[in-house]
Amino acid sequence: xxxxxxxxxxxxLVNELSKLPSVGEKTAFRxxxxxxxxxxxxxIELEQALKNARERVxxxxxxxxxxxxxxxxxxxDHQRDDSLLCVVEKPVDVVALEQIGGFTGRYHVLHGLWSxxxxxxxxxxxxxxxxxxxxxxxxxxxxxxxxxxxATGTTVEGDATAFYIAKHLSHLPAKVTRIAQGLPKxxxxxxxxxxxxxxxxxxxxxxxxxx
Amino acid sequence: xxxxxxxxxxxxLVNELSKLPSVGEKTAFRxxxxxxxxxxxxxIELEQALKNARERVxxxxxxxxxxxxxxxxxxxDHQRDDSLLCVVEKPVDVVALEQIGGFTGRYHVLHGLWSxxxxxxxxxxxxxxxxxxxxxxxxxxxxxxxxxxxATGTTVEGDATAFYIAKHLSHLPAKVTRIAQGLPKxxxxxxxxxxxxxxxxxxxxxxxxxx
Numbered sequence: 001x002x003x004x005x006x007x008x009x010x011x012x013l014v015n016e017l018s019k020l021p022s023v024g025e026k027t028a029f030r031x032x033x034x035x036x037x038x039x040x041x042x043x044i045e046l047e048q049a050l051k052n053a054r055e056r057v058x059x060x061x062x063x064x065x066x067x068x069x070x071x072x073x074x075x076x077d078h079q080r081d082d083s084l085l086c087v088v089e090k091p092v093d094v095v096a097l098e099q100i101g102g103f104t105g106r107y108h109v110l111h112g113l114w115s116x117x118x119x120x121x122x123x124x125x126x127x128x129x130x131x132x133x134x135x136x137x138x139x140x141x142x143x144x145x146x147x148x149x150x151a152t153g154t155t156v157e158g159d160a161t162a163f164y165i166a167k168h169l170s171h172l173p174a175k176v177t178r179i180a181q182g183l184p185k186x187x188x189x190x191x192x193x194x195x196x197x198x199x200x201x202x203x204x205x206x207x208x209x210x211x
Numbered sequence: 212x213x214x215x216x217x218x219x220x221x222x223x224l225v226n227e228l229s230k231l232p233s234v235g236e237k238t239a240f241r242x243x244x245x246x247x248x249x250x251x252x253x254x255i256e257l258e259q260a261l262k263n264a265r266e267r268v269x270x271x272x273x274x275x276x277x278x279x280x281x282x283x284x285x286x287x288d289h290q291r292d293d294s295l296l297c298v299v300e301k302p303v304d305v306v307a308l309e310q311i312g313g314f315t316g317r318y319h320v321l322h323g324l325w326s327x328x329x330x331x332x333x334x335x336x337x338x339x340x341x342x343x344x345x346x347x348x349x350x351x352x353x354x355x356x357x358x359x360x361x362a363t364g365t366t367v368e369g370d371a372t373a374f375y376i377a378k379h380l381s382h383l384p385a386k387v388t389r390i391a392q393g394l395p396k397x398x399x400x401x402x403x404x405x406x407x408x409x410x411x412x413x414x415x416x417x418x419x420x421x422x
Contacts, residue, residue, distance in 0.1 A: 007279040009266075012260045012264070016256055046228070051254075053220045054247075068218040074216050098217075
């Protein structure tokens with residue numbers, strides 16, 4: 001918004017909004033215009049929501065997922081299966097997995113992936129915390145982790161991180177699994193890349209035709 | 212975000228963000244996640260920009276464009292041509308026209324279009340103000356509006372509003388013009404609708420081949 005006459009308060013708002021991901025200057029201006037044309041109460045509510053989130057959202061001290069308390073509701077939930085631990089990259093991944101439902105175990109959020117290329121060593125993410133958490137579970141009598149589900153993405157870094165974890169926990173009597181790779185739902189073979197196709201073929205399963 | 216464990220502060224933020232135009236729940240969550248992963252100072256700056264815009268932006272008392280003062284910078288500018296008045300629907304239209312530059316006159320923002328279908332009568336928008344403004348300019352000796360450029364959109368309502376204005380000001384010695392309709396830049400004939408094509412043909416111009 002180079003327009004010289006545009007009020008500076010709008011220009012500043014456009015500037016802040018355009019820092020959001022995939023929001024360019026044009027979209028930011030459209031958002032600003034929309035906000036200014038609505039009831040001021042709506043803007044106040046957005047301001048309040050931002051302030052609230054900023055002040056209240058933190059990370060769970062055990063699993064590092066989003067939380068408003070010391071421990072998140074999943075870590076606090078005594079119904080959850082302590083023997084099953086799912087490792088993900090980002091807090092948002094926990095949200096995605098919880099939305100599909102069905103996973104009864106607990107989580108550990110790494111807050112990044114091991115990436116020598118980008119200078120991210122294992123100690124810069126919550127990897128030492130994970131190793132310590134799993135090892136500690138095996139040193140006590142109850143509640144050992146017996147299966148670790150490595151649910152990092154299927155990128156080079158996601159694979160490397162999963163491999164690193166599997167290797168560093170191989171001395172423990174815990175199964176380490178990796179989420180399945182294959183054709184996504186609705187995928188067509190002709191558009192799949194080689195690597196996906198190879199995984200899809202290798203990971204083939206019997207079709208269950210029992211009634 | 213139905214996930215039961217998601218902190219309520221995040222859920223509330225997602226809810227507020229998804230009220231923005233073309234922001235669905237997924238995008239809102241991605242925005243929230245992005246905000247929460249950044250420096251809290253960035254959120255504070257966005258809050259501040261919203262508050263500022265809400266408190267300081269109002270409409271110019273003469274032309275009804277965005278302003279931080281009683282009169283906007285365009286109305287305050289003595290270099291502008293008082294005889295040329297451009298009528299637009301929204302404050303953002305002024306921004307668009309100012310960005311291309313070249314228009315030396317003044318503006319009048321209607322804040323809507325005449326639309327019997329939607330129950331918007333002329334007195335619900337800044338139309339009476341426009342008629343009064345133009346008539347008043349003719350009753351005084353200096354600074355009469357001699358050309359009124361009707362730059363409302365080329366929709367049914369935009370056309371109807373332009374026609375309404377032209378009719379109600381036909382008694383004044385002022386030229387009333389309408390922005391050109393035709394093929395947009397880069398347009399191909401085969402994809403243009405009939406109406407656009409008709410306007411493009413009727414509005415044809417001589418090609419100037421002088422050096």
